[in-house]
Amino acid sequence: xxxxxxxxxxxxxxxxxxxxxxxxxxxxxxxxxxxxxxxxxxxxxxxxxxxxxxxxxxxxxxxxxxxxxxxxxxxxxxxxxxxxxxxxxxxxxxxxxxxxxxxxxxxxxxxxxxxxxxxxxxxxxxxxxxxxxxxxxxxxxxxxxxxxxxxxxxxxxxxxxxxxxxxxxxxxxxxxxxxxxxxxxxxxxxxxxxxxxxxxxxxxxxx
Amino acid sequence: xxxxxxxxxxxxxxxxxxxxxxxxxxxxxxxxxxxxxxxxxxxxxxxxxxxxxxxxxxxxxxxxxxxxxxxxxxxxxxxxxxxxxxxxxxxxxxxxxxxxxxxxxxxxxxxxxxxxxxxxxxxxxxxxxxxxxxxxxxxxxxxxxxxxxxxxxxxxxxxxxxxxxxxxxxxxxxxxxxxxxxxxxxxxxxxxxxxxxxxxxxxxxxx
Amino acid sequence: xxxxxxxxxxxxxxxxxxxxxxxxxxxxxxxxxxxxxxxxxxxxxxxxxxxxxxxxxxxxxxxxxxxxxxxxxxxxxxxxxxxxxxxxxxxxxxxxxxxxxxxxxxxxxxxxxxxxxxxxxxxxxxxxxxxxxxxxxxxxxxxxxxxxxxxxxxxxxxxxxxxxxxxxxxxxxxxxxxxxxxxxxxxxxxxxxxxxxxxxxxxxxxx
Amino acid sequence: xxxxxxxxxxxxxxxxxxxxxxxxxxxxxxxxxxxxxxxxxxxxxxxxxxxxxxxxxxxxxxxxxxxxxxxxxxxxxxxxxxxxxxxxxxxxxxxxxxxxxxxxxxxxxxxxxxxxxxxxxxxxxxxxxxxxxxxxxxxxxxxxxxxxxxxxxxxxxxxxxxxxxxxxxxxxxxxxxxxxxxxxxxxxxxxxxxxxxxxxxxxxxxx
DNA sequence: CAATAAGCGAGACGGTACGTCCCGTCTTGGG
DNA sequence: CCCAAGACGGGACGTACCGTCTCGCTTATTG
Numbered sequence: 001x002x003x004x005x006x007x008x009x010x011x012x013x014x015x016x017x018x019x020x021x022x023x024x025x026x027x028x029x030x031x032x033x034x035x036x037x038x039x040x041x042x043x044x045x046x047x048x049x050x051x052x053x054x055x056x057x058x059x060x061x062x063x064x065x066x067x068x069x070x071x072x073x074x075x076x077x078x079x080x081x082x083x084x085x086x087x088x089x090x091x092x093x094x095x096x097x098x099x100x101x102x103x104x105x106x107x108x109x110x111x112x113x114x115x116x117x118x119x120x121x122x123x124x125x126x127x128x129x130x131x132x133x134x135x136x137x138x139x140x141x142x143x144x145x146x147x148x149x150x151x152x153x154x155x156x157x158x159x160x161x162x163x164x165x166x167x168x169x170x171x172x173x174x175x176x177x178x179x180x181x182x183x184x185x186x187x188x189x190x191x192x193x194x195x196x197x198x199x200x201x202x203x204x205x206x207x
Numbered sequence: 208x209x210x211x212x213x214x215x216x217x218x219x220x221x222x223x224x225x226x227x228x229x230x231x232x233x234x235x236x237x238x239x240x241x242x243x244x245x246x247x248x249x250x251x252x253x254x255x256x257x258x259x260x261x262x263x264x265x266x267x268x269x270x271x272x273x274x275x276x277x278x279x280x281x282x283x284x285x286x287x288x289x290x291x292x293x294x295x296x297x298x299x300x301x302x303x304x305x306x307x308x309x310x311x312x313x314x315x316x317x318x319x320x321x322x323x324x325x326x327x328x329x330x331x332x333x334x335x336x337x338x339x340x341x342x343x344x345x346x347x348x349x350x351x352x353x354x355x356x357x358x359x360x361x362x363x364x365x366x367x368x369x370x371x372x373x374x375x376x377x378x379x380x381x382x383x384x385x386x387x388x389x390x391x392x393x394x395x396x397x398x399x400x401x402x403x404x405x406x407x408x409x410x411x412x413x414x
Numbered sequence: 415x416x417x418x419x420x421x422x423x424x425x426x427x428x429x430x431x432x433x434x435x436x437x438x439x440x441x442x443x444x445x446x447x448x449x450x451x452x453x454x455x456x457x458x459x460x461x462x463x464x465x466x467x468x469x470x471x472x473x474x475x476x477x478x479x480x481x482x483x484x485x486x487x488x489x490x491x492x493x494x495x496x497x498x499x500x501x502x503x504x505x506x507x508x509x510x511x512x513x514x515x516x517x518x519x520x521x522x523x524x525x526x527x528x529x530x531x532x533x534x535x536x537x538x539x540x541x542x543x544x545x546x547x548x549x550x551x552x553x554x555x556x557x558x559x560x561x562x563x564x565x566x567x568x569x570x571x572x573x574x575x576x577x578x579x580x581x582x583x584x585x586x587x588x589x590x591x592x593x594x595x596x597x598x599x600x601x602x603x604x605x606x607x608x609x610x611x612x613x614x615x616x617x618x619x620x621x
Numbered sequence: 622x623x624x625x626x627x628x629x630x631x632x633x634x635x636x637x638x639x640x641x642x643x644x645x646x647x648x649x650x651x652x653x654x655x656x657x658x659x660x661x662x663x664x665x666x667x668x669x670x671x672x673x674x675x676x677x678x679x680x681x682x683x684x685x686x687x688x689x690x691x692x693x694x695x696x697x698x699x700x701x702x703x704x705x706x707x708x709x710x711x712x713x714x715x716x717x718x719x720x721x722x723x724x725x726x727x728x729x730x731x732x733x734x735x736x737x738x739x740x741x742x743x744x745x746x747x748x749x750x751x752x753x754x755x756x757x758x759x760x761x762x763x764x765x766x767x768x769x770x771x772x773x774x775x776x777x778x779x780x781x782x783x784x785x786x787x788x789x790x791x792x793x794x795x796x797x798x799x800x801x802x803x804x805x806x807x808x809x810x811x812x813x814x815x816x817x818x819x820x821x822x823x824x825x826x827x828x
Numbered sequence: 829c830a831a832t833a834a835g836c837g838a839g840a841c842g843g844t845a846c847g848t849c850c851c852g853t854c855t856t857g858g859g
Numbered sequence: 860c861c862c863a864a865g866a867c868g869g870g871a872c873g874t875a876c877c878g879t880c881t882c883g884c885t886t887a888t889t890g
Contacts, residue, residue: 004834004835005834005835008834008835008836008886008887008888009835010835010836013835013836013837031323034875034876034877035876035877035878036875036876036877037876039837039838043837044836044837044838045835045836045837045838045839046837046838046839046877046878046879047835047836047837047838047878047879047880048835048836048837050878050879051835051836108322108323109322111322111378112319112322112323114378114379115315115316115318115319115322115378116238116315116319118380121379121380122380125379125380125381129379133381154391156381156382157372157388157391157392157395158395160371160372160375160376160381160392161368161371161372161392161395161399163371163375164367164368164370164371164372164373164374164375164376165364165367165368165371165372166371167371167374167375167378168367168370168371168374168375169367169371171318171321171322171374171378172321172328172332172336173325173328173329173332174332174340174363174367175363181364184361184364185364185367185368188364188365188368188396188399188400189395189399191398191399191401192368192395192396192398192399193395194398211865211866212864212865212866214856215855215856215864215865215866215867216866217866217867220866220867220868241844241845241846242845242846242847243844243845243846244845246868246869250868251867251868251869252866252867252868252869252870253846253847253848253868253869254847254848254849254866254867254868254869255866255867255868257847257848258866258867418860418861419860419861422860422861422862423861424861424862427861427862427863445737448849448850448851449850449851449852450849450850450851451850453863453864457863458862458863458864459861459862459863459864459865460851460852460853460863460864460865461852461853461854461861461862461863461864462861462862462863464852464853465861465862522736522737523736525736525792526733526736526737528792528793529729529730529732529733529736529792530652530729530733532794535793535794536794539793539794539795543793547795568805570795570796571786571802571805571806571809572809574785574786574789574790574795574806575782575785575786575806575809575813577785577789578781578782578784578785578786578787578788578789578790579778579781579782579785579786580785581785581788581789581792582781582784582785582788582789583781583785585732585735585736585788585792586735586742586746586750587739587742587743587746588746588754588777588781589777595778598775598778599778599781599782602778602779602782602810602813602814603809603813605812605813605815606782606809606810606812606813607809608812625839625840626838626839626840628882629838629839629840629841629881629882630840631840631841634840634841634842655870655871655872656871656872656873657870657871657872658871660842660843664842665841665842665843666840666841666842666843666844667842667843667872667873667874668840668841668842668843668873668874668875669840669841669842671873671874672840672841
C-alpha cells in the first residue's frame with residue numbers, strides 16, 4: 001500500500017474527475033457510470049483515479065459534496081420563533097428536492113451506494129444528511145428551551161419523527177410527496193412533541 | 208424480442224434457480240452475486256435465466272418473494288385491544304429483523320434493487336412491505352373505531368409515522384435500533400394520533 | 415441410437431430443408447449457416463434435421479447434390495475423336511465454373527467442409543467430383559485405345575495432370591484462371607501423355 | 622475501431638499465445654480450437670488475443686508462420702544438375718510431409734482457413750507455399766538455361782504441373798500419396814516440359 | 829542547477845462477468 | 860411415429876470494465 005503525497009496532487013485533474021463523474025451520472029445514470037468513462041471524459045489516466053479514490057462511489061460522493069460545499073457550509077434552520085412554520089419550511093424544501101428529477105435520481109444513486117458500502121454510508125450521512133439533521137435538532141432544542149416541546153423529548157428521535165415519514169414515502173414510492181403531506185407530518189410531530197398537560201400551561205405551541 | 212411460452216417452462220429449473228440465488232446471497236452477499244454463479248449452482252444454462260428474468264435483481268426479488276410467500280399469506284396484526292402493546296409488538300419485530308445480520312443484508316440488497324429499478328420497487332413494496340403496512344393500517348382503523356385514535360387522522364400517514372423513523376434509522380445507520388427505540392417511536396405516534404381534548408372524554412388510549 | 419423409419423419421412427420437409435440450406439448459403443455464406451436458421455427458414459423443427467442428417471455440412475452437400483442431380487446424371491465427355499479439343503472443353507468448363515462467384519463460393523464451402531470432415535469428403539468427391547474424373551478417365555482410355563496416349567500411361571495420374579494444376583491455381587489464387595491457362599495445361603498434358611517415339615509412329619495426337 | 626499501440630505490446634504474451642495455439646491444435650485439432658482455450662493455456666486475457674488478432678484462424682496462421690520462420694528463410698532447391706533427381710526430391714519431401722499425421726492435420730487446417738478468408742490465404746501462400754514454388758521455378762529456370770526444358774515453357778504453369786497433381790490427390794484423398802506417385806508425376810512433367818524435337822539435339826534431359 | 833523522484837496521460841495487461849448465439853437433446857401436443 | 864415448436868443444459872463467442880502494471884513525459888523539490 002503506497003500512500004501518495006498529496007502536496008504533489010494535481011488540482012486540475014481532481015476537478016476534471018469530479019465534474020466528469022457528476023456530468024456522467026446526469027447523462028447516463030449512476031448505475032452505468034464506470035471508472036474508465038470518468039477517466040476518458042476527464043482526460044485523465046485511470047491510475048490517477050485509483051490513486052486518490054477507493055471506488056467510483058467515492059468519486060461520485062465527493063463530486064456531490066464538492067459541488068454542494070458552499071450551500072451546506074454552516075447550515076442553520078431559520079428560527080422565526082414559529083416552530084410550526086420553521087419545520088414546514090424544512091420538510092417542504094426536502095419534498096421539493098425529491099420532486100426534482102435530477103436530484104431525485106442523484107439521491108437514489110447515493111442511497112444505493114450507501115446501502116452497499118458502509119464506509120460511503122457514513123461519509124454521505126455524515127456530510128450531507130448530517131448537517132440538516134443537526135440543524136433541525138438544534139431548532140428543536142431551541143423550541144424545547146422555549147417550552148414548545150416536552151422537556152424530556154429525545155430530540156434524535158424527534159428528528160426522525162419528522163424526516164422518517166418523508167424518507168419512507170420517497171424511498172418506497174407508496175404515495176406522492178406533496179407540501180400538504182409535509183405539513184401533515186409536521187402537525188403529527190408537533191402533537192407528539194407537545195409538552196404534557198400541566199408541564200407548561202402558560203406557553204402554547206404557536207407561542 | 209420473442210416472448211417464450213410459459214406453459215413449456217420447467218418448474219424444476221425455476222425452483223433450482225431461485226434457491227441457488229437465495230443461497231448465494233446468503234453466502235457471498237448480493238453485491239458479489241452473478242448470473243453465471245446462479246446458473247452454475249442451479250445446474251442450469253444461463254439462457255434459461257435470461258429467458259425468464261431480465262436481471263439478477265429480478266431473480267433475487269422473486270426468490271425472496273417466493274420463499275416468503277406462505278408466511279405473509281393473510282397477515283394480520285394481533286388485536287388485543289391494547290393498541291400500545293400491539294404497535295410495540297410490530298415495531299419490535301421489525302427491529303429484530305433488521306438486527307439479524309442475514310435479514311439485514313437481504314433487506315439492504317432488496318432496497319438497493321428497488322432504488323435502481325422502479326418496477327422491482329413496486330413488486331417489493333407491493334408484496335413484502337405492503338401487507339405489513341396494510342395490516343398496521345387495519346389495526347389503527349380498529350383503534351380509531353374504538354376512539355383511541357383521532358377520528359380525522361390520515362391512517363396512511365399514521366403508518367409512516369410508525370415505520371418511517373425506524374426505516375430512516377436503519378437505512379442511515381445513524382443510531383442503534385433497539386426495542387427501547389421502538390417503544391419511544393410508538394409513544395410519540397400515540398401522542399400524535401391521540402384524539403383531541405373533548406373529542407372523546409370517556410375513552411382512554413390504554414382502553 | 416435410434417434409426418428412424420424412412421418410409422414415414424416427410425418429403426415436403428426434406429425439400430424445404432434442402433432448399434432453405436441452399437438459399438441461406440447463397441445469402442449469408444456457408445460459414446454463417448446454422449441449423450437453427452435452416453429449420454426456421456424451412457418451417458421445420460430442428461429435430462427433423464438432426465433426425466435425418468448428421469451435420470449442417472451433410473445437409474448442404476445433399477442440397478448441392480440434389481439440385482444438381484439431373485445435370486450430372488450420366489455424365490460423359492463428348493468424344494469427337496479430337497482429344498485436344500475434348501480436354502480443352504472440360505478444363506474450360508471447369509475454369510468457367512470457378513469464375514462464377516456463386517459457384518466459386520459454394521465450391522470453397524464444400525472444400526472447406528471436406529477438409530474438416532473425411533466422411534463428407536468422400537461424399538463430395540464421390541458424388542460430385544468423382545463422375546467428372548471418371549468421365550475424363552474414360553475419354554483418355556478411349557484415346558489410349560486410339561494410340562493417342564502412351565499405352566503404359568497411368569490414367570489416374572493422367573487425370574490429375576489435367577485437373578491438379580487448375581485446382582491448385584484455384585485453391586491458392588496464385589494466378590488468374592483463364593481459358594488460355596486451361597489450354598496450356600491441356601497442351602502440357604498431351605505432351606506428357608504422348609506415346610513414346612516408335613510406339614506408334616503412324617498415329618499423331620491430332621489424328 | 623481503436624488501433625492499439627504496437628510499441629507497448631507484450632512480446633511475452635504474444636509468444637505464449639502463439640505456442641499455446643500451436644500446441645492446442647496438435648492436441649485437440651484445429652476444429653476444436655477455441656480462443657478461450659488459447660487464452661487459458663497462454664495465461665492471458667481473451668482481450669489480449671482480440672486486441673492483436675481478428676480471429677482464431679489468424680492466430681493459428683501466425684503461429685505456424687512464426688514457428689517456421691527460420692526454416693524457410695532462404696529456401697533453395699539443390700541443383701545437382703540432375704533435374705529429374707532434384708524434382709523427385711522436392712515432390713517426395715512434400716509427399717512425406719502430407720503423410721505425417723501432425724503435418725497433414727495442420728496443413729488441412731491452414732487450407733480450410735485459407736479457403737474461408739482470402740486475406741489469410743495470401744498470407745499463407747505468400748509465406749509458406751510461395752518460397753517453395755519460387756525455389757522450384759528457379760530450379761526449372763536453371764534447367765531451361767541448360768536446355769533441359771523447352772525454351773518457351775511457362776514456368777508458372779510448369780510448377781503447377783508438378784505440385785497440382787500432388788495437391789489434388791492430397792486434398793481429395795482420391796488415392797494414396799507415395800514416393801512412386803511422386804516419381805510418376807515428375808516423369809510426366811519432364812516429358813511435358815521437354816524441349817521439342819530439334820530444338821536442342823545435343824542436350825538430353827538426363828544431362 | 830542538474831539530478832531525481834513523484835504524479836501524470838495513456839493504455840496494455842490478466843481477469844471476471846456479461847448477454848447472445850448456437851449446439852444437440854429432450855418434451856409436448858397435434859395429425 | 861413423425862412432425863413443428865421450442866425449452867433445456869451447455870459451451871463459446873466477442874465486449875465491457877475491473878484494478879494493476881508499465882511506459883515516457885512533465886514538474887518541483889533537493890543535494
